[in-house]
Amino acid sequence: MKKSAMKMKKTFHAFEIVSLLLFAGYLVVPATPLLAQERGQPVPASGAKPLTRVRFALANPIINPGLSFVWIGSHFGWYQREGIDLEIIRTQGPADATQRVAAGQVEFGLPPPAFYVASVASGQDLGLVSVYLLRRQQQYSFAVLQDSPIKALKDLKGKKIGVSSLGDEGVTYVKATRRELKLVDSELQMVPVGAAGAATSSLQTGVVDVLALPGVQYALVEGLGVKLRHLPQPAFAERVFGNEIVTRRDYVAKSPEVVKGLLKGFAMGSAFFVANPKAAIEISFKMFPETVPKGMSLEEAVAGQVAALPPNIATLRFDNKPCKKWGCNSEEDWKAYIEYLGLDLSKTGDVKRFFTNEFIDYANSFDQKAIQDLARNFVLK
Structure with missing residues (x-):
């Protein structure tokens, strides 16, 4: 430990x-x-x-x-x-x-x-x-740790999603994904975890299961050698x-x-x-x-x-x-x-x-x- x-x-x-x-x-x-x-x-x-x-x-x-x-x-x-x-x-x-x-x-x-x-x-x-x-094109995506069992969007059901704040565009992205997956609010819970390093720390310690951040924040994290795996984009993403x-x-x-x-x-x-x-x-x-x-x-x-x-x-x-x-x-x-x-x-x-x-x-x-x-x-x- x-x-x-x-x-x-x-x-x-x-x-x-x-x-x-x-x-x-x-x-x-x-x-x-x-x-x-x-x-x-x-x-x-x-x-x-x-x-x-x-x-x-x-x-x-x-x-x-x-x-x-x-x-x-x-x-x-x-x-x-x-x-x-x-x-x-x-x-x-x-x-x-x-x-x-x-x-x-x-x-x-x-x-x-x-x-x-x-x-x-x-x-x-x-x-x-x-x-x-x-x-x-919008720049948000879902990311998990390399060894996470979450592989596809359907695996998000029941998971905690980390967003920078409840006033961030990531909230809109998660809500749109929730509608696409036909899930109710309680089946895709959002947790504010801050930006970049603080967010990734929350992912590594299990506070959240998945992150929903913009690419520029992932760039900060991955630029320091922290390896993340990005999930496939929802269908709506390429039109937004x-x-x-x-x-x-x-x-x-x-x-x-x-x-x-x-x-x-x-x-x-x-x-x-x-x-x-x-x-x-x-x-x-x-x-x-x-x-x-x-x-x-x-x-x-x-x-x-x-x-x-x-x-x-x-x-x-x-x-x-x-x-x-x-x-x-x-x-x-x-x-x-x-x-x-x-x-x-x-x-x-x-x-x-x-x-x-x-x-x-x-x-x-x-x-x-x-x-x-x-x-x-x-x-x-």
Whole structure:
């Protein structure tokens, strides 16, 4: 027993930094022209747009290198050229991120839209709109320990499912699975277990039988050498998208230039990330050196992250989608998403109220080949 406990302690020693970050409030991405210049990166030319402070809420409580496409635009000065001074805000999950945007505490958030769509269905419009679809496919999955007897979705009956929190999109994913399997609530119980390392500890100690987490959190765990086995996806999964960039409708009306600039910097970061995820991870660790797990070298941390990234990258691709642009939404996808939520379209109304593609052409108005070439030839100095 002592040996097992010591092994677990060693495994999750690397997550100590994550635990510390949970209580820090937020981290600011260096985004001023001076800091960019100190890093030897491009900065706004003389006479460029004045910088506007933009607070961007993640849908999780950690600075995860697997999300580096969000902030690497600051490293290259792409946001700054658009007049954006980007500040990254960590939250306790999608519900928290949604609430902060709705309350005007941040200008943008990156949650799945389940929470504000459900509010509309219940008669409360939070005044939010999606301006950019990040994940063309949802990123949640069920995972178990390698030696678990659970092999298929049907084996989930009567099991305890670990979700990050009861305000996480994982709850929606589990509920949709429960409907697909025709189970009642008591036959698929959800337990909040926290993020990444804490969640996996709950799995290893038997607090839960299965995890339902997003790919970016599994990447943190698997990047440290913890071996998990993923169950087959439910039938609905391939038809459902994931996180969106959301903001308030009144903010769109008041600050369209800021929206355009934010989305362009974000799309450029995404193009770089997909072309060379290793370079993006290296940049992220340089920007946030405190996120390199304790006991690991930088090279080990990068290698671990990169090895676990393919499922994350797959959700960003749109090769098989009708719209071949970064960020675009479609009416058909939204109808499928509302069905996934188990909501009645007659209560949510016209799905076009939930999104706009108004800024997508501008977001894609950069030389994508040049970004890809930059990424593929990039060497961090």
